Amino acid sequence: MSVEVLDSATIVSFVEDDEAFNFTVLNRFAHLDADHDGLLSYAELLKELQSLRVFETHFGIDVKMDPNELAHVYESLFVQFDHDSNGTVDLEEFKSETKRMMLAMANGMGFLPVQMVLEEGSFLKNAVEHESAKLAA
DSSP: OEEEEEOHHHHHHHHHOHHHHHHHHHHHHHHHOTTOSSEEOHHHHHHHHHHHOTTTEETTEEOOOOHHHHHHHHHHHHHHHOTTOSSSEEHHHHHHHHHHHHHHHHHHHOSSOEEEEEOTTOHHHHHHHHHHHHHHO
8 A cells, every 4th residue: 555646637647548547457357357257247346346345434444334235335336337237247348337437536536636545556556657657758
């Protein structure tokens, strides 16, 4: 983990760089695809969603949630990724939804820089590294 400063332009620039974004998406997808069948099952994507702990913490403090409500939230998120409703998420669906979510995040951030704690290998950390590499060149 590291503390980074980013803004919406950093995220948009990363998403619009097809080579950098596609490389990151492909690596993350391959990491999540535990059985290497080229598809993400609910169980495979669920592990990633649970690892983010977005719904189980509030400002870094653990929060007890109703397990049924939490399961419903995760199922709803899976449906967001499964565009063709076939019960699995292929690479294109994963890339499309990841791009949509990142652009929505950028839109919500606005143009003012924000300081965030980012996990190594996360999409946002990769966006910051992408921006840093551009500035260094």
